[in-house]
Amino acid sequence: MQSVRTEKAQAWVKVGAIDEIPRLGARVVKTAEYDIAVFRTADDRFFAMRDECPHKQGPLSQGIVHGDKVSCPLHDWKIHLQTGIAVAPDEGCTATFPVKLEGDQVYLSLTPNEGCPNQ
Numbered sequence: 001m002q003s004v005r006t007e008k009a010q011a012w013v014k015v016g017a018i019d020e021i022p023r024l025g026a027r028v029v030k031t032a033e034y035d036i037a038v039f040r041t042a043d044d045r046f047f048a049m050r051d052e053c054p055h056k057q058g059p060l061s062q063g064i065v066h067g068d069k070v071s072c073p074l075h076d077w078k079i080h081l082q083t084g085i086a087v088a089p090d091e092g093c094t095a096t097f098p099v100k101l102e103g104d105q106v107y108l109s110l111t112p113n114e115g116c117p118n119q
Contacts, residue, residue, distance in 0.1 A: 011110070012108065013029065013109075014105055015027060015105075015106040017104050018040075021046070023042050024041065024042055024064070024065040024066075025039070026061040027061075028051055028061045029108055034050055034052065035059075035061070036049070036051060037050075037051040037059075037061035038099060039070060040065075041065060045081075046099045046106055047068075047082060048097040048098070048099045048108050049094050049095060050084075050095045050097075052094055053072035053074065053094065054086055054091075054092030054093055055074070055086070058074030058075065060072060060094070068082060069087065077090050078090070079093075082096065083115065084115075084116050085116070094116060095113070095116045096116065097109055097110065097112055098113060
């Protein structure tokens with residue numbers, strides 16, 4: 001796990017090299033308030049969301065990534081990586097965060113995307 005300070009919430013934080021995040025896996029970035037999971041899909045897309053399932057706060061970083069979703073390891077809720085919204089019939093969402101690539105490095109914004117009331 002990597003720890004970061006949240007003094008500048010607008011700043012981009014370097015997560016690490018692309019190859020340090022396994023395909024169909026995640027890397028956790030710790031902040032003072034909560035953990036953020038940065039996911040990599042099989043087709044090399046990157047997403048970030050608060051590392052808590054909206055159901056029982058299971059660690060999504062330990063879930064299984066499939067397509068554009070992650071399954072919570074506790075109760076198998078499926079969460080859309082892009083939106084943080086649970087797949088029906090389950091309800092709820094978790095905050096997502098912008099991710100960008102520069103060269104072979106992955107960067108994370110600590111400012112959540114709009115849209116999820118549980119930010």
